[in-house]
Amino acid sequence: MSEIVNSAMHDYWNGDGGQIWVNFKDRIDTSLIHFGQAAINAAALEIDDRVLDVGCGCGDTSIAIADLVGPDGHVHGIDISKQILTQARHRVTTVKLSNVTFECADAQSSQFESNYFDVVFSRYGVMFFDDPVAAFTNIRQALKPGGRMAFICWQPIKNNEWVNLPLEVVEKHIDLPPAADPEEPGGFSFGDPNRVNNILTSAGFASISIQQFHSFFNVGADLDEAMNFLTHIGPASSATKATDVGEITRSRITSQLRTTLVPYETEHGVRLGAAAWIITARNPL
Numbered sequence: 641m642s643e644i645v646n647s648a649m650h651d652y653w654n655g656d657g658g659q660i661w662v663n664f665k666d667r668i669d670t671s672l673i674h675f676g677q678a679a680i681n682a683a684a685l686e687i688d689d690r691v692l693d694v695g696c697g698c699g700d701t702s703i704a705i706a707d708l709v710g711p712d713g714h715v716h717g718i719d720i721s722k723q724i725l726t727q728a729r730h731r732v733t734t735v736k737l738s739n740v741t742f743e744c745a746d747a748q749s750s751q752f753e754s755n756y757f758d759v760v761f762s763r764y765g766v767m768f769f770d771d772p773v774a775a776f777t778n779i780r781q782a783l784k785p786g787g788r789m790a791f792i793c794w795q796p797i798k799n800n801e802w803v804n805l806p807l808e809v810v811e812k813h814i815d816l817p818p819a820a821d822p823e824e825p826g827g828f829s830f831g832d833p834n835r836v837n838n839i840l841t842s843a844g845f846a847s848i849s850i851q852q853f854h855s856f857f858n859v860g861a862d863l864d865e866a867m868n869f870l871t872h873i874g875p876a877s878s879a880t881k882a883t884d885v886g887e888i889t890r891s892r893i894t895s896q897l898r899t900t901l902v903p904y905e906t907e908h909g910v911r912l913g914a915a916a917w918i919i920t921a922r923n924p925l
């Protein structure tokens with residue numbers, strides 16, 4: 641294990657945050673598949689590429705990429721969470737791929753082999769660094785000269801109905817805690833594209849491109865699953881779970897949230913709007 645420099649996020653992803661991610665991994669993988677595919681397309685992978693999957697989670701994208709780069713290519717997934725990586729390792733044994741490895745490491749401090757990877761990839765795994773410039777500098781040094789990076793991250797909460805709609809319901813019943821500093825490490829900390837551009841430029845990347853990706857987040861196959869998901873994941877669930885929120889208020893929030901979701905239920909699941917950035921960049925030659 642590399643030196644832990646992101647201790648708050650290390651504790652979160654090795655504690656409750658990691659456990660929730662593992663518990664909901666099937667729903668999350670179903671919901672994120674088209675976001676991951678868009679980022680994979682942007683990575684323009686080639687046969688035999690060596691790919692670093694940063695914050696690889698339960699291994700869904702590492703496995704998809706391993707298939708694309710072929711048996712002589714390689715995917716190295718790194719993640720800071722032991723419990724999440726246990727799932728990834730289990731998955732790889734069930735699909736019997738020999739060109740994927742996983743490592744429990746902090747991407748900001750891990751001593752990657754220099755000039756080794758053709759591609760750095762991430763699906764929502766790079767927004768959690770205390771010092772993003774240091775982290776991306778470290779990651780860039782693992783890329784060959786001219787190597788590519790492609791990742792997907794969320795636009796701000798206000799552009800993401802799947803988070804904003806439940807928050808609006810919660811807000812009718814309780815005072816929400818003051819909004820966190822949008823640059824604090826967390827799922828929405830890369831919402832400002834100018835900030836991301838500055839981070840990547842300072843980390844030495846070139847040819848930076850930031851493209852919109854608008855889609856939907858399928859929060860559940862039906863209303864029951866959607867309610868289970870939204871009451872366990874995201875800022876609205878955290879606010880509702882706060883200890884000073886009484887049971888009566890909590891049950892009013894859940895009941896109103898369920899009613900609010902009814903118009904979003906389709907035969908393909910409960911779909912709320914979602915907006916991401918797809919970011920590509922290169923390690924200069």
Ligand SMILES: C[S@@+](CC[C@H](N)C(=O)[O-])C[C@H]1O[C@@H](n2cnc3c(N)ncnc32)[C@H](O)[C@@H]1O
Binds near residue numbers: 649724746763766769
């Ligand atoms: C939102 S999840 C995304 C997981 C996966 N990429 C996916 O799409 O399912 C973020 C992941 O990044 C990992 N992570 C957070 N900070 C990290 C760091 N400093 N180094 C490596 N992984 C990190 C977390 O443990 C978690 O698995």
